[in-house]
Amino acid sequence: MSIVLVGVNHKTAPVEVRELLAFSEAACAEGLRSLVDGEVVREGLIVSTCNRVEVLTATTSEQIPQSHERITNFLNQSRRLPQDLFRDHSYSHIDDQAVRHIFRVASSLDSMVVGEPQVLGQVRKAYSVALEAGTAGRVLNRLIHQTFHVAKRVRSETGIAANAVSISYMAVELGKKIFGSLKGQSVLLVGAGEMAELSARHLINAGVSRVLIANRTEESSERLAKEFGGEAVSFEKLADFLPEADIVICSTGADEYVVTANMAREALNRRRNRPAFFIDISVPRNLDPAIGGLPNAFVFDIDDLESVVSSNIREREREAERAELIVNSEVMQFQQRLRVMEIGPSIGALRQKFQDIARSEMIRQRNRLGPLTPAQERAIEALLLSAVNKISHPLIDRMRRSLDSDDENIQAWRELLDLED
Amino acid sequence: MRSLLLAVLAAYVVSAIHSVLAFVNKRRVLQRVSDWAMTIGFVLHTVALAADWFIDGHYPLFSFPETLSFLAWTMVGGYALVRFRYGTYALGTFMLPEVSFLVFLALLIGSPGGAQQLGFSGTWLFPVHTTLLLFAYAAFFVVFIASGMYLVQERELKLKTFSAIFHRLPSLTTLNEIATSGAAIGLALLTIGIASGMLWSSSRYGVLWHNDPKEVFALLTWLLYLSLIVYRSTAHWRGRSAAWLGVAGFVLVLFTFVGARWMGGYHVFG
Numbered sequence: 001m002s003i004v005l006v007g008v009n010h011k012t013a014p015v016e017v018r019e020l021l022a023f024s025e026a027a028c029a030e031g032l033r034s035l036v037d038g039e040v041v042r043e044g045l046i047v048s049t050c051n052r053v054e055v056l057t058a059t060t061s062e063q064i065p066q067s068h069e070r071i072t073n074f075l076n077q078s079r080r081l082p083q084d085l086f087r088d089h090s091y092s093h094i095d096d097q098a099v100r101h102i103f104r105v106a107s108s109l110d111s112m113v114v115g116e117p118q119v120l121g122q123v124r125k126a127y128s129v130a131l132e133a134g135t136a137g138r139v140l141n142r143l144i145h146q147t148f149h150v151a152k153r154v155r156s157e158t159g160i161a162a163n164a165v166s167i168s169y170m171a172v173e174l175g176k177k178i179f180g181s182l183k184g185q186s187v188l189l190v191g192a193g194e195m196a197e198l199s200a201r202h203l204i205n206a207g208v209s210r211v212l213i214a215n216r217t218e219e220s221s222e223r224l225a226k227e228f229g230g231e232a233v234s235f236e237k238l239a240d241f242l243p244e245a246d247i248v249i250c251s252t253g254a255d256e257y258v259v260t261a262n263m264a265r266e267a268l269n270r271r272r273n274r275p276a277f278f279i280d281i282s283v284p285r286n287l288d289p290a291i292g293g294l295p296n297a298f299v300f301d302i303d304d305l306e307s308v309v310s311s312n313i314r315e316r317e318r319e320a321e322r323a324e325l326i327v328n329s330e331v332m333q334f335q336q337r338l339r340v341m342e343i344g345p346s347i348g349a350l351r352q353k354f355q356d357i358a359r360s361e362m363i364r365q366r367n368r369l370g371p372l373t374p375a376q377e378r379a380i381e382a383l384l385l386s387a388v389n390k391i392s393h394p395l396i397d398r399m400r401r402s403l404d405s406d407d408e409n410i411q412a413w414r415e416l417l418d419l420e421d
Numbered sequence: 422m423r424s425l426l427l428a429v430l431a432a433y434v435v436s437a438i439h440s441v442l443a444f445v446n447k448r449r450v451l452q453r454v455s456d457w458a459m460t461i462g463f464v465l466h467t468v469a470l471a472a473d474w475f476i477d478g479h480y481p482l483f484s485f486p487e488t489l490s491f492l493a494w495t496m497v498g499g500y501a502l503v504r505f506r507y508g509t510y511a512l513g514t515f516m517l518p519e520v521s522f523l524v525f526l527a528l529l530i531g532s533p534g535g536a537q538q539l540g541f542s543g544t545w546l547f548p549v550h551t552t553l554l555l556f557a558y559a560a561f562f563v564v565f566i567a568s569g570m571y572l573v574q575e576r577e578l579k580l581k582t583f584s585a586i587f588h589r590l591p592s593l594t595t596l597n598e599i600a601t602s603g604a605a606i607g608l609a610l611l612t613i614g615i616a617s618g619m620l621w622s623s624s625r626y627g628v629l630w631h632n633d634p635k636e637v638f639a640l641l642t643w644l645l646y647l648s649l650i651v652y653r654s655t656a657h658w659r660g661r662s663a664a665w666l667g668v669a670g671f672v673l674v675l676f677t678f679v680g681a682r683w684m685g686g687y688h689v690f691g
Contacts, residue, residue: 157448163588177578180592273660275593292579296660304581311583 005098007054013089023048029133043137045130058139107154115161163312168198186210188245191252242267250286261290358384432462437517444514480548486527493523495559546621553614560607567599568667638677
């Protein structure tokens with residue numbers, strides 16, 4: 001059996017092409033049923049996300065070209081895509097390469113943001129759709145289960161998903177480094193840019209219990225307060241609320257310092273040396289950088305956050321290299337399993353064939369033996385079968401051991417022993 | 422006993438190596454190996470100490486190697502408590518190598534035999550004195566490690582450049598809590614330890630205080646940790662300065678424990 005994969009992703013195709021190709025869940029099931037004909041394409045599965053469409057199929061090794069053609073035709077027709085447009089933007093992988101590709105996709109090594117957790121869920125969804133449509137068979141079942149296993153290994157054995165790679169999530173990650181748990185901490189939003197709102201949302205999800213919002217315009221304070229279940233506080237009396245906040249996120253359009261070093265020093269004194277975390281995502285800056293020099297104050301401006309994010313991305317890339325090694329070894333293991341799966345029926349057929357010969361000989365010669373007791377009859381049958389098994393055993397053993405080498409061996413065995421597929 | 426202690430050393434070394442690897446590679450499997458090796462080592466170590474006590478008939482805390490081995494045992498116990506309470510793995514990465522080293526040193530020096538037995542163990546006050554002080558040293562060692570980790574992490578947060586170990590360290594608040602409670606426990610143990618020593622000395626020699634280097638350093642140590650605790654609780658002193666004091670305190674502890682040995686005086690052992 002062979003694996004054929006055809007697809008497009010965010011690296012090979014612009015969104016205009018990807019959106020033409022995308023499958024809804026219903027379209028996926030329907031498409032699979034028309035693609036998988038049981039002959040050229042024996043099994044199939046479609047992973048369709050905003051960043052990729054992958055058609056993963058199983059076929060026989062002789063029918064790889066036909067199968068490839070059938071998949072591209074299917075995509076062109078069902079998606080009404082100009083043929084050359086698809087050809088220019090798609091890729092296709094066969095056997096090892098296809099296996100490696102699906103492993104990498106599910107492990108999030110092929111994602112736009114390496115290590116993002118969603119793609120595994122999307123592959124899982126795609127598999128359950130294929131199961132329901134009845135197009136996932138022996139080979140794909142095995143492949144997909146190993147794919148889940150690989151993704152799990154990559155996740156737990158490398159730090160690929162460890163550190164935050166978005167600026168809005170940095171607030172949570174750094175907050176945890178300073179305060180331990182964010183449960184019971186309070187956050188003060190000064191001004192409300194989109195990024196600040198997003199950060200606040202992440203912080204609330206991480207357990208921050210109190211949200212204070214200070215804005216120059218009362219209405220937007222009230223609106224945000226309602227949205228986050230927080231309290232709107234007066235922008236003019238900012239200094240009074242500063243000591244109450246463990247985390248301060250600043251993003252106003254002001255062109256001077258909204259929180260000066262003196263205000264921060266006063267607040268820190270009133271906090272009795274409990275640490276405070278200041279995030280400044282406004283340009284020009286709203287927090288006096290001198291605050292960073294005060295004890296127990298930690299200040300990050302937009303450039304600091306961006307440089308941490310990019311160093312985290314580099315760290316993920318380093319971890320991704322380790323993940324590739326895991327993927328490589330798993331690809332080799334899958335090949336091995338696939339061979340066992342292929343030769344399994346051959347071994348069974350071989351054994352059956354020998355036993356059938358023994359039984360038919362027994363029937364042919366039975367009359368010449370004259371009357372026998374049932375016990376004698378059973379003994380003769382057992383004798384024949386055990387002789388046959390002893391003769392065939394070394395053969396079967398050799399077959400099993402030849403699994404380590406390539407497909408040609410299996411084919412040679414089949415021809416030698418005159419076995420059907 | 423020597424072969425048992427060798428097994429203990431082997432277990433601790435395995436544990437230390439896996440702990441360091443787990444810290445670098447962040448692999449849970451390695452951490453589990455480290456935990457198991459440490460548990461096995463600790464159980465064997467406990468057996469070894471108990472066997473020393475019952476078979477040799479004296480409390481296993483008299484000669485220098487015995488003291489080192491006992492201190493290592495205490496440190497593992499201390500780390501286990503911190504792990505249980507705060508769930509921080511990183512501490513072990515820094516503590517287990519020292520633990521292994523102490524056991525190694527204990528084996529290297531070897532047991533001097535019963536010749537040095539000067540009848541110190543005659544009264545129950547003496548083992549109380551030594552045991553409590555070793556517990557206090559272990560607590561101060563925890564404070565030292567936690568304070569060191571605090572300083573490294575605080576510096577990286579201030580400079581906004583994170584090294585590879587940054588993400589493996591516990592949070593500043595956790596480290597601060599570990600250091601504070603470690604110092605409080607250590608100070609309490611030190612106080613009772615010194616007091617029991619004075620009582621023992623007065624019952625034996627009729628004097629409370631010998632003014633030898635070890636006693637002087639112990640007093641300095643006691644004052645330093647007392648001020649640390651007082652500052653932390655009254656002025657809510659925390660952060661860098663408190664962490665530096667935690668580091669400095671341990672240097673003094675080292676002097677008290679080892680340094681005073683070479684300055685003469687009447688405290689003859691570790």
